[in-house]
Amino acid sequence: MIRVIRRYDFSAAHVLARPDWSPERNRNVYGKCANPAGHGHNYRIEIAIEGELDPKTGRMLPEGQLDEAVRRRVLRELDGRFLNRDVPAFAATVPTAENIARHIWDTVAPDVSPARLVGVRLIETRNNSVEYAGDEELA
Amino acid sequence: MDFSASYRDASGATSGHNYELEVTVSGRIDPETGMVIDLKDLKELMEREVEARFDHRSLSDDTPYFRDRPPTPETFAALIFSLLDAALPKGSLHRIRLSPTAQLSVEVTR
Numbered sequence: 001m002i003r004v005i006r007r008y009d010f011s012a013a014h015v016l017a018r019p020d021w022s023p024e025r026n027r028n029v030y031g032k033c034a035n036p037a038g039h040g041h042n043y044r045i046e047i048a049i050e051g052e053l054d055p056k057t058g059r060m061l062p063e064g065q066l067d068e069a070v071r072r073r074v075l076r077e078l079d080g081r082f083l084n085r086d087v088p089a090f091a092a093t094v095p096t097a098e099n100i101a102r103h104i105w106d107t108v109a110p111d112v113s114p115a116r117l118v119g120v121r122l123i124e125t126r127n128n129s130v131e132y133a134g135d136e137e138l139a
Numbered sequence: 140m141d142f143s144a145s146y147r148d149a150s151g152a153t154s155g156h157n158y159e160l161e162v163t164v165s166g167r168i169d170p171e172t173g174m175v176i177d178l179k180d181l182k183e184l185m186e187r188e189v190e191a192r193f194d195h196r197s198l199s200d201d202t203p204y205f206r207d208r209p210p211t212p213e214t215f216a217a218l219i220f221s222l223l224d225a226a227l228p229k230g231s232l233h234r235i236r237l238s239p240t241a242q243l244s245v246e247v248t249r
Contacts, residue, residue, distance in 0.1 A: 002213055003246040053217075057149070058209035 003118065004060050005048045008070050010079035013040040014095040030094075038082055044123040045074070045104060051115030060115050069111035074104055097124045101132040109134070140185050142194035146210040153197075156239040160189060162223060165233040176231065188222045212237060216245035224249075
């Protein structure tokens, strides 16, 4: 079984706070990440796909297909943004690393055919990363 | 291990990479040695099977493996898996990860 993993970088700001909670409750749950002014990360995305190799090209996907999908649909949406304010997906959803990974999964999954998406890893800091394999029931 | 190799792509252009290769073996811990495998043996095997064949070579011109398939990261990783799998104790090769660049890795498992 062959798995191809491609890495991409972007930078963004976010606040971990629910608009429907009080500032005290947000501080209790999210700690310093709830500072309304926001803070930023250099994020790294790792996209893992599996599938058959095209016998003629020896590639799992045509050259550039995944890069084009991630640049057009993910990096353009997230890079350099204040996620809570600038990205509709996070208007009502707290942009935790978990939720960002799931959002990237949902955005990229339709564009990797004939391969299939098997993992999205979002590295937020050198100490924290999240892996999402698409098996979560959407709330 | 790290090694360097070149290749000719579909358009005939020659390119090359510093490849990074990670090899994972699995198995029971030998009660006498406390090891799954002697890493010195694994290193020598990787040098013989991979480095000696590919380091500072052209995959397209200096090896027989890419006459009927293009030398892509995917096909190269699959080849390295089969070479190591044949040389290691049966079933002990768990995974290889070949990274031609910092942005791309190919993992092969059984």
